[in-house]
Amino acid sequence: GEDVEQSLFLSVREGDSSVINCTYTDSSSTYLYWYKQEPGAGLQLLTYIFSNMDMKQDQRLTVLLNKKDKHLSLRIADTQTGDSAIYFCAESKRDNTDKLIFGTGTRLQVFP
Amino acid sequence: EPEVTQTPSHQVTQMGQEVILRCVPISNHLYFYWYRQILGQKVEFLVSFYNNEISEKSEIFDDQFSVERPDGSNFTLKIRSTKLEDSAMYFCASTGGLNTEAFFGQGTRLTVV
Numbered sequence: 001g002e003d004v005e006q007s008l009f010l011s012v013r014e015g016d017s018s019v020i021n022c023t024y025t026d027s028s029s030t031y032l033y034w035y036k037q038e039p040g041a042g043l044q045l046l047t048y049i050f051s052n053m054d055m056k057q058d059q060r061l062t063v064l065l066n067k068k069d070k071h072l073s074l075r076i077a078d079t080q081t082g083d084s085a086i087y088f089c090a091e092s093k094r095d096n097t098d099k100l101i102f103g104t105g106t107r108l109q110v111f112p
Numbered sequence: 113e114p115e116v117t118q119t120p121s122h123q124v125t126q127m128g129q130e131v132i133l134r135c136v137p138i139s140n141h142l143y144f145y146w147y148r149q150i151l152g153q154k155v156e157f158l159v160s161f162y163n164n165e166i167s168e169k170s171e172i173f174d175d176q177f178s179v180e181r182p183d184g185s186n187f188t189l190k191i192r193s194t195k196l197e198d199s200a201m202y203f204c205a206s207t208g209g210l211n212t213e214a215f216f217g218q219g220t221r222l223t224v225v
Contacts, residue, residue: 035216045215099168
């Protein structure tokens with residue numbers, strides 16, 4: 001089946017690290033993505049990880065993938081108020097369409 | 113940087129009317145998608161399009177929906193007879209190939225009244 005779950009809300013203090021978690025059910029997923037959506041805006045790709053990797057770092061962002069537990073996380077170091085947004089994880093499979101299955105989204109609120 | 117553009121940004125329509133949402137994918141991309149996000153909910157796949165035909169569609173994409181690539185640059189989503197529950201943000205996306213990054217447009221907010 002295809003189901004991607006996330007916690008709905010996360011609140012952190014500016015300067016702290018944020019960790020947003022995601023679980024997925026389809027073990028055949030090949031790529032896993034993190035998208036950011038600011039209020040009233042579109043979807044911005046933040047980063048992605050291929051399923052044969054277990055970690056990827058890109059500046060303040062660190063993605064961890066645990067394939068055994070089908071768990072994906074996004075860590076944002078030194079969280080800023082501009083990071084306040086909704087974060088969606090998404091998975092895609094190696095099939096003939098490459099459609100994305102999105103999670104429920106986590107609203108990150110950063111307070112000073 | 114290349115981008116996917118969508119028009120209009122916001123459309124208000126009366127129930128029962130037809131709407132056409134327009135998208136201009138990135139010029140050398142081959143795979144095109146429509147997604148929908150009802151307010152406060154997750155982003156849902158509607159349809160994928162490749163080589164001038166639908167390659168996959170979801171349960172949401174019923175007979176009221178259709179897609180077209182009329183002129184090699186635009187990619188449109190038509191809803192024939194809109195219902196209140198069609199109110200949502202509609203996102204267009206395109207990719208250059210399978211297992212490559214999907215670029216999303218800024219979305220069209222459709223409000224059916």
